[in-house]
Amino acid sequence: MTEQSRHMLVEDFEEIAASAPETVTLEFISWRIREKCVGGGSHASAIAWLVRRMYEARPDLYLCARLGLVVEKHRKGRAVPDAVLAPARYFLGDGAWSEAEGILMAVEVTAYDHHALHSDREERPVAYAGVGIPVYLLVDRDAGAVVVHSGPESEHGYYRHRRIHRFGEKITLPEPVGIPLDTEPLKKYVR
Known part of the structure; x- marks a missing residue:
């Protein structure tokens, strides 16, 4: 049995996702279909705060919310990050699933759901590093920290650097983002 015959084809997933109701967002990561919480x-509100902060610091970049991305090492995955940072108007003309090339940062803000926490902490770093996204910013509300992944090793699907910063710390996101971020306001967005 071939690898392809044991797994759903990406094209089949895209057809299913396209026919899902607007109230449902589906992803295809690690050969599994998941509903995004x-x-x-x-x-x-945490995402809106980040959008404003990124725009204030770098008006030449847009932090776009809930954009479908082609991800994973062999581009067999489809993810919908909470937000992605890219040059302004970078995604004009794209369809439902944009290529990750040119994206500077993927952002996830944890939801209080066991499966989402596992995905944000374990699967997404592999998927985003696998396509070479330079920075992955995880706002982990459960842990009260931001986790900054950088230095993607695309061939092996991992980030060489991972730094954990407690809410309240002042940090500067790694290049090519290079934006200073005071994480104190993130304390307001923990339930």
């Missing part, structure tokens, strides 16, 4: 008001 809706994080609630505090989750959305």
Whole structure:
């Protein structure tokens, strides 16, 4: 039995995802279909705060929320990060699933769901590093910390650097982002 015959084809997933109701967001990571959780008001507010902060620091970049990305080492995955940072107007003309090339940072804000926590902490770093996204910022509300992954090793699907910063610390996100971030306001977005 071949690898392909044991797993769903990406094209089949895309057809399923396209026909899902607007209230459901589906992803295809590690050969599994998952529903992406809706994080609630505090989750959305944390993302909105990050959007504003990124734009204030770098108006030449846009932090776009909930954009479908082609991910994983062999581009067999489809993920919908909470947000991605890229040059302004970078995604104009793209369809439902954009290529990750050119994205500077993927952002996830944890939802209070066991499966989402596992995905944000374990699967997403592998998927995002696998396509060479330079920085993965995880706002881990459960741990009260931001976790900054950088230095993607695309061939092996991992980040060489991982730094944990407690909410309240002032940090500068690694290049090519290079944006200073005071994480104190993130304390407001923990339930």
